[in-house]
Amino acid sequence: MILDLDIGNTLSKWRLKERSSNQIKARGAVWTHEEWRPGEDIPDLGIVEVVRISNVARSEVLIETVGMLSKRVMSVHVARSESEALGVRNGYEHPGLLGVDRWLGVLAGYRLSQGCVVVDCGSAITMDIVLPGGEHLGGYILPGLRLMKESLRLNTRNVPIDPDSEPATLRVPGKKTLDAVGHGVYMTAVSTIDRLYAEACDRYGAVLPLFVTGGDSEIIARGLKMPHAVWRDMVYGGLEALFPVTQNECNGQMTGAPVVPPVESLEWLRKGLAFSSLL
Template identity: 40%
Template sequence: MVAILELDQGNTRCKWRLLVPEAEGESRVAGRGVLAAEFWLGNDDFPSCWVESGVNRIRIANVAGAEREKQMAARLSGALGVAPEFARVTPHCYGVTCAYPEPQRLGVDRWLAVLAAYRRDPGPSLVVDCGSAVTLDLLGEGGAHLGGYIVPGLGLMRRSLYRDTDAVKVSPALVPRMPLSPGRDTAAAVNRGLPLMVLGAIERAYAELWNVCRDSPAPHIWLTGGDSAFLSTLSPLSDRFAHCVVDDLVLEGLALTNP
């Protein structure tokens, strides 16, 4: 069997999926999982399906730096005999134009997610990756990437409060569809305040996008990343905005930069 291994190497984890070809040029996901960010530094065995599936291509999105890229390339080439392909940001790809004057300074994960969103729906979109950081990218009419925003993610904000304050050391208590009314104790104030900040950023970015694309249909919101499913259940995102959670949005973009 011939297969394509795709990896999304972030700062705190590495998501992977294995694609195998089917009829008419389509592929199906034959396996998926998550590795620790430091996996490449050790001698842990690769998932058995990587070895058994006959991988002949490896596509990677890496935002963990040049040294991690070298580590990944060395281990994958040595163990699987396949030189991995690393996605790069370019000024134009798949009908999308990058807003950055220096495209290489845009995180490749953001670029891939925007490309995948455009492939799914070429209309105006807000693409939100809810990971260690929350990135919000605005995609306007005609595939025009308009730039974006980066704010701390839920875990990062919590760790900052825990580390840098004396009395705001609160354990997570994040439940789908939880209310975001004002907390009446410190734990509730933190656990409701953190998602409130992210949702506020989404609302503000959405308003900015729609102001630019006022003559188009209402923009769609695409959510991906580890906290996306949780945030999608919270009001006002859950009941006022057309949105979709796509776990593999970054990985989907790899087929566009590295077809």
């Protein structure tokens, strides 16, 4: 079995993958801490042969995690942001400072489509751009849905936007404070993503596939006007690409990867930008 760990600052996700069949056998999430309890927080390590780790939590968490796993598992791989990997050249001035979850998303997207825009909708919303040919241009970071609500200090922080809401409902003016905040936050997120995506394609003269990942990917993606694909396991896809174990992975396949989304013409995007600049 292969255990993939996506360790975040507050929440850590895991996925158990069968090596022979490439099937996902189990998955889960726990609050991030330094001492894991095999069989409770994560699967029983007696059945695990390989562990692949993405970590954006404190370095102490990674040190303790790797130390524990190395005593019980044959092979432990830790992803790190590098200056270049799998044909992608990291666009950060100091490559190691790019969040490894973003780096893995870029690697997965590039492996699938040879140039793309990756939007990760979590505590923060990040956007990364990589051109055909592998040049990572850097990206953008803005507050996620919950952080935007918290910033207004209107006692709405613990009331999430209903993930089953229809985009048309969230686009209209709210008739009570709770709805006004939720709709405003939602429109800020989707409008910013649409705009930044269109501007990036216009600036670099390339219409790129758009992938959306992260915990809020489903609700945000439904409101986007730009063609896109939701890829919830994008970090895991990056781990598969960087540390291939199964035959399918060695052949470049990533479990759960979506069909590459269609793209609009550059002319269509530029017309939209020209119109919006008049508003």
